Amino acid sequence: MPAIYYHPEAYSIKGPKLMGRNAAGESFLRGFLKYSKSNEFWVQIEKSEHADDFRKKVLASARTEAVRTVNRSSLPALSKAGVLFYPGPDIGSQALHRNLHGSGLWSLCGITHTTSSQRAMDSIVHLITAPVQPWDALICTSQTVKNNVEHILQAQINYLRDRLGITKFIAPQLPIIPLGIHTTDFNFSKDDRGFSRKKLEIDNETLVVLYMGRLSFHAKAHPIAMYRALERATKKTKKKVVLIECGWHANISIEKIYKETSSKICPSVRIINLDGREANQRKIAWSSADIFCSLSDNIQETFGIVPIEAMAAGIPVVVSDWDGYKDTVRNGIDGFRSPTYMPQSGLGTDLAFRHSAGIDNYDMYCGLTCSLIAVDIEATANSFEQLFLSKNLRLKMGTAGRQRAQEVYEWKVIIEKYENLWEELDALRNKKSQKIKPMKFPWPARMDPFHAFASYPTHTISSNIFVDKVDQNIKSSLKTALELRNSKMVNFAEYVLPKEEEILLILNEIEKGSKSVKDIVENTPEKRKPYLIRSLGWLIKMGLLKVIN
Incomplete structure (x- = not known):
């Protein structure tokens, strides 16, 4: 596993x-x-x-x-x-x-x-x-x-x-x-509904439409289409409608823009804001809702989990026919998908250029793009109207959605x-x-430094060069080596330093005079040979060995 x-x-x-x-x-x-x-x-x-x-x-x-x-x-x-x-x-x-x-x-x-x-x-x-x-x-x-x-x-x-x-x-x-989702997280009782609606001062005759998620007009779902569709449907059906926006704004300025825009575009709809980061606020929102809406129109969205959560809660959904919603929501069964429109290929090269050049940051890139992507407002309003006027349709679609969430999107199935x-x-x-054959250079940008910089030194420490002790007294050489090894100027490189027994092995190998690198490591276990050879570089660096030309 x-x-x-x-x-x-x-x-x-x-x-x-x-x-x-x-x-x-x-x-x-x-x-x-x-x-x-x-x-x-x-x-x-x-x-x-x-x-x-x-x-x-x-x-x-x-x-x-x-x-x-x-x-x-x-x-x-x-x-x-x-x-x-x-x-x-x-x-x-x-x-x-x-x-x-x-x-x-x-x-x-x-x-x-x-x-x-x-x-x-x-x-x-x-x-x-x-x-x-x-x-x-x-x-x-x-x-x-x-x-x-x-x-x-x-x-x-x-x-x-x-x-x-x-x-x-x-x-x-x-x-x-x-x-996937945990569908049991979205089981809400009649008591939950009653408590939540009472807390929000919503009567039983009022229809509650819920938007759940980040409140970002440039990077999530531009809300104007939802506001316009709700206003049309509310006026046409003469129903009392509340929109709960359960999410969070990036800053106070964006929050102010949302309030100003919604009050102008859908004055017939009462809007309640809840903090979607708080579990108790989310529970109040879910248990109060009659209809869920998410008109995603942004290229940063790839799947969209929240409509499935709404389905698990038994709430019919009104979503845009966009990205993952195309897979998750069955149009006319679990809810409605509103058509979307985007400029044809070839009309956005300037947006890609501005993003790549750093003229526009990622948020602006998403915002500029989504500003040219439309959700069908009339179709959305018609979907709201049907759901506003028919409790049976809401129940039918909510039941179908819950079954789909349990059978297809429960984590047990997905795992x-x-x-x-x-x-x-x-x-x-x-x-x-x-x-698969091993590659000579498995990661060209992360090569062996002794290969990548092979042209830098005068000589390389290879198997055919000869080395000898500087101090012919092995005990004295070993003592000096260990003292140097423990120096703060040296021991930062602990990973590459030879062990005490390896230093002694090298010194003993050349006890009687100079030897080739090949002969020095001949009796060393194969896995340690490369490390012992490169350790000679450290011993030469410390002045304990010398190269014999």
């Missing part, structure tokens, strides 16, 4: 800047620890305290299996786990680290979150030149994001063909596995898909990795 690349930030919603990937990571880890069939847990960590944090989460999940840890200095141990799951798309960098030890030792599995940032796009492009293998995978959370990843990969392939004439390309698998994929990758690697 896999090793999890574990950094607490990637699996927590308690950080200062809560993003979708944090929520997805926390939910995944909770599901993995609850449903995984692993008989032990493996984690790759950067700091020892990260392993302690993971162990606490394992215990909190009532799992008693052992936790095995791997760090950068023990990467080959990942071969025992078989697969490394990395919580992002950058498995290319992980492949380079693996390549130093052998690309057939373990498989790599990443996952898409947003694919619109420079970092994410660079990570995807890198997959074409990085030493990834067919037994690696980048999980795409929706068909639309898979299409996007394929567009990026194909563009890089075309670029390399045009520039270098390259014809052979190896890419990872791109399986589609959606994000099984993950583990099946990991088993397939492991089996493919075991079957085909023997055909």
Whole structure:
């Protein structure tokens, strides 16, 4: 079973800047620890305290299996786990680290979150030149994001063909596995509903539409289409409607803009703001709602988990026909998907240029792009009207959505898909990795410094040069060597310094006079020979040995 690349930030919603990937990571880890069939847990960590944090989460999940840890200095141990799951798309960098030890030792599995940032796009492009293998995978959370990843990969392939004439390309698998949820988290009782509505001063005749998530018009979902559609539907049906915006604004200025805009565009709708970062506020929002709405129109969105949460709560949804919503929400069954419109290919090269040149930061890039993407307001208003006028339709769609959430998106189902994929990758690697020949330069940008800078010295310490002692007294030489070895000016390099017994071995080998490097290390275990040869450089540096020309 896999090793999890574990950094607490990637699996927590308690950080200062809560993003979708944090929520997805926390939910995944909770599901993995609850449903995984692993008989032990493996984690790759950067700091020892990260392993302690993971162990606490394992215990909190009532799992008693052992936790095995791997760090950068023990990467080959990942071969025992078989697969490394990395919580992002950058498995290319992980492949380079693996390549130093052998690309057939373990498989790599990443996952898409947003694919619109420079970092994410660079990570995807890198997959074409990085030493990834067919037994690696980048999980795409929706068909639309898979299409996007394929567009990026194909563009890089075309670029390399045009520039270098390259014809052979190896890419990872791109399986589609959606994000999951814990459906029981969204079971709310009639008492919950009554309590929440009373707290918000909402009567039983009022219809509550809920938006849940970050309140960001430039980077999440521009709200004007929702406001306009709600105003039209409210006026036409003459229903009392409340919109709950349960989320958070990046700053007070944005919060003010939301309030000013909504009051102008949908004055007929009462708007309540709740803090979506607080669990009790989210519970109040979910249990009060009759209809959920999310009109995502932003390229930073790749999946969108919140409509599935609404479905799990038995709430019909009105969403945009955009990105992952195309996969998750069945139009006319779980709710309605409103058509979206975007400029055709070729009309956004200036936006890409401005982003790449640093003229626009990522937020502005997303904001400029989404400003030209439209959600059909009339279709959205019609969807609201149907749901406002029919309690039976709301109940029917809510029931269908809840069943779909439980059968398709419950973490128990999703974790099984993950583990099946990991088993397939492991089996493919075991079957085909023997055909892979070691590369002379497994990571060209991280070469052996004694190779990369071979032209710098006058001579290199190779097997055919001869060395001799400077002080013919071995005891005196050893004493001096150990004193120098313990010097603060020297012992910072502890990792490369020869051990006391190795220093003595070298001195004894040349007791009777100079010897070639080859002869000095002849009786040394094969694994230690390279280290002993380079240790001669330190002994020469310290003035204990000299080269005989």
